[in-house]
Amino acid sequence: MTTLTDIPAGPLIPMPDRNPAALRVAVARLSPEALPRFDTHWADAMNQARDEFSLLPGRHFVDHWWAWVAIQRWPEQAARFRECEHIVATSDDKVTRRAASAELGRILADSQANAS
Structure with a gap:
């Protein structure tokens, strides 16, 4: 089903x-x-x-x-991008902010590569 x-x-x-x-x-x-x-x-x-x-x-x-x-x-990608932006802007943990920042970069690079 x-x-x-x-x-x-x-x-x-x-x-x-x-x-x-x-x-x-x-x-x-x-x-x-x-x-x-x-x-x-x-x-x-x-x-x-x-x-x-x-x-x-x-x-x-x-x-x-x-x-x-x-x-x-891409709705799921956009939601995750916003979530990572929020983490970067609000988290007190440097490691968490760096990981979210790196994910933002990956999402941006992937989306642009797939759009070209």
């Missing part, structure tokens, strides 16, 4: 193109409450790019949100 789970077997959405418009659509689908943060970050990046005469702030913005989407589109 099989049972149904609430967790999808695959990603919630396919990876979007690596541009602000496509990323904004993906963020809206994955977590509408993250849109104000996305929009503020975009405005800040564009202001910084203008002030510094540099394309790097836009590039960093796209890289950040592309990685965010790569993680968030």
Whole structure:
């Protein structure tokens, strides 16, 4: 006998193109409450790019949100990522914080490798 789970077997959405418009659509689908943060970050990046005469702030913005989407589109992975962030931010134990930090790095690297 099989049972149904609430967790999808695959990603919630396919990876979007690596541009602000496509990323904004993906963020809206994955977590509408993250849109104000996305929009503020975009405005800040564009202001910084203008002030510094540099394309790097836009590039960093796209890289950040592309990685965010790569993680968030897998619910279990996203939950574990948030849990590790909480451990890093609140644990008094250095060993525990280092282990959680290392896991954050692995989740990020794995999600980006699988999204490419």
